[in-house]
Amino acid sequence: MKKIQIYDTTLRDGSQGEHVSFSVEDKLHVARKLDELGIDYIEGGWPGSNSKDIAFFRRAQELKLKHARLAAFGSTRHPRSAVAHDRNLQALVEAATPVVTIFGKSWDLHVKVALGISLEENLTLIRESVAYLKSKGREVIYDAEHFFDGFKADREYALATLGAAEAAGADMIVLCDTNGGTLTSDLRERFRVASEHVKTPLGIHTHNDCEMAVANAIAAVELGAVQVQGTMNGYGERTGNANLCSVIPNLELKLGLRTIGREKLKHLTEVSHYVSELANLIPRHDLPYVGKSAFTHKAGVHVSAVMKESAAYEHIDPAVVGNARRVLVSELSGKSNVLYKAEELGLEIDKSSPHAKVVVEKLKEMEHDGYQFEGAEASFQILFDKLLHHFPEFFELDGFRVITEKMGRNEPYSEAVIKLRVDGKEEHTAAEGVGPVSALDRALRKSLGRFFPCIRDVRLTDYKVRVLNPRDATDARVRVLIETSDGHDTWGTVGVSENIIEASWKALVDSITYKLKKEYGAKRAESKAAK
């Protein structure tokens, strides 16, 4: 099985993404995780460009990588410096990594405009820089920046730059579509010509500006590239780099090539999410292979088929990349979605019973009103219990009042008053909050805490508002989605109303009910109901 090297530049090119930001500590964590995943090369940064990256390489000695080789990134020498005194090359040497990756110009436009030197001088820059780093005993990867654009502008010159890197002893030459503007068909043709021109092994580095970064990387491998450079989740400047979370499984599962191996592939989803967390970005749910929605089925027609034969609607088994199948309940769903979902949640229902029909009908009605149970499985479960098992309420609401006041230019003030009963015992209390919903949440938990101490551990961890028919302006219906955690589990609930306070109230009540049911079970509620 042919081996393709995976070269990760999340920590360098990926960190150029507009909302991506890693501390030195984050970078060390990510590097460790990528090593565990079986990535072959980890590019840690550009020591010549910023002090954070210098700090990273200094601390990288602690990493003790098991498999990956660490690379430092930089450019060919400055036109007016000798290699031995070039600030950038010296920083690369000082980074003390086994691998150094340097980029040079392949595009005549860049040589003239960005560097302001002659085409011949640029070849000298490439030759001397590569040779110098080789003389320091490094594995040298040469990134031919803008190769595909350069080829289009002046094919002979672009190829000559590869020849210069090869002559100087580069271990690998990587063809870069730096601006990401090359279509697959053009890239194939140019890659093929380059591969006939040099003997050095070739790699591929693509960007996503035409939404073709992954396809272009795969096309290059099909033409003989032995290294793919990319980033986790496709992070990177502008529209991002080739997404290794798609490249790796495409190579392993579709082309039968070896990258990180089947065993490590099972950790791909986990590592993808880990990197998002450290980059402080919400994981994209629609990412191929590793996204939460990647094996999610919504349409009724699909779900019944998926249950019969998963290969019919899934291009791979999600477990192979550590992901999982999910079935959504939505307006588009038929009976089979509801039943599948119920089964997944461990809820018992006889498929042929009239109850099943009742649940489906009720759900459709609620969805029509704007309910959505995606991300609100706890509300689904509570509804299910209520409809099928006549599950009683844990408390009875007498009433609440939420007040928001603003006097002149002062900060606003929000307060909630609530009166409810548990087992016939009344609780009447009040709380403040930064806003009306926050006040109501606090008042509700304060009043119930007396009866059910466990809800003191419960915290809201996410609050989302969606206006369902925004064109009705302030009379519009709103859907509130809440995520709650008790330190062990996390669950989602939903509420819909034209009144945002009431929508929030419904989601809050479900959130608390879920916790109480989890803690005390049906028995406790029934014993109360009996009183």
Next chain:
Amino acid sequence: MKKIQIYDTTLRDGSQGEHVSFSVEDKLHVARKLDELGIDYIEGGWPGSNSKDIAFFRRAQELKLKHARLAAFGSTRHPRSAVAHDRNLQALVEAATPVVTIFGKSWDLHVKVALGISLEENLTLIRESVAYLKSKGREVIYDAEHFFDGFKADREYALATLGAAEAAGADMIVLCDTNGGTLTSDLRERFRVASEHVKTPLGIHTHNDCEMAVANAIAAVELGAVQVQGTMNGYGERTGNANLCSVIPNLELKLGLRTIGREKLKHLTEVSHYVSELANLIPRHDLPYVGKSAFTHKAGVHVSAVMKESAAYEHIDPAVVGNARRVLVSELSGKSNVLYKAEELGLEIDKSSPHAKVVVEKLKEMEHDGYQFEGAEASFQILFDKLLHHFPEFFELDGFRVITEKMGRNEPYSEAVIKLRVDGKEEHTAAEGVGPVSALDRALRKSLGRFFPCIRDVRLTDYKVRVLNPRDATDARVRVLIETSDGHDTWGTVGVSENIIEASWKALVDSITYKLKKEYGAKRAESKAAK
């Protein structure tokens, strides 16, 4: 210049995306916008699968599309129904669209497992269904579902299904990679064989499960496909469909083919954002061509080069797709952005004045707090006037109080009390609303109506809430965007606060202020201030 048809299925396949949800009203808005953009076909929904789509087609008669042809989507007839009594086909006919798109099975596995019929029977289903719809005078597009997987499993049979559709008179046959699992190289080969097998024009429908949907669509066009099916922003089930916002510019700008034409292409970014708004999804900043980051340069080596020669680091001119170049971080760029924006709004400012610096600083501070002036130009203008021209307020707030009450299981009740002064005259009044913000809006307009009768014509036409830091749950900061109309003009305003009532209040006050300034100008406000 060869024409490639663009077939948009945002309203059908796109709405299968996990977080995508359109109301009937939204669907009508989107269809109108797609028509304006020059899209050739708009697939409105699947009338056989849900009542919302039936409602859409009923109301679609109002649309009066200028260019696009509306399509209804459905499947071949049920194995046990005659075409004239098939519920799904009847729903398609009743949708009364010029175009009908039906999908049939190309994959033997699906025929056997999902439909449970013989391969021969499936060919009959396809033939009869296509012929029936043709007999009703429709343009019939046949979607060969799972064609590429079917081809792999049983090439002869997959091709036979195309033959059946062709024989029955299909106007177009679209090859679908329904599971999205096909690599470009395989897709090319299978598309080529299919194109030699049938004479009917071919289209392509791809999904993004290998992150290749766009590349696959483009590859098919290069091999002769004359129609591309996809969705705006790539919305769709699982990992989404081919993203038309990338497909269209790739075809127009890279392959020199005609789709919507260069003039309409300038609206691509705007329409992309419009569709996100209606789908209530945050626009992805890293989308190719239309994303906010697509032509964004971080400070450093790129920026100085971009200044010298934009082609050096941009694969196309962003203006061609209605996008813009952005340069991050640098203070200078911030100032020029602000000045550019001010100029755009016809606001006068001396570039070298210290005022310009004041405005830039204030805006940066507000943006850091979560303000955003896209879609809220009126708030930007008011802020500008206040900072530079010390524009006075039209009224002074003494205070307001908003109360939401719920008693037992009754409907909630919201009421706002407001006390304010105009020219020293006090107004103290109250109003109800369906929710707290609606009550506050009514109370504010009621109280000011006495002094400024013109605001009685003012109506809120849009209200949006976005939670800025959802993980802080109910303590999170929220941004409220309001759109207001007086029948002639429409303007947008924004408010940010941790308290949703206050955020709404700020946006409401700006909205009213904008109207008053428009109606009475600065003079009136100054005369009041002088009293």
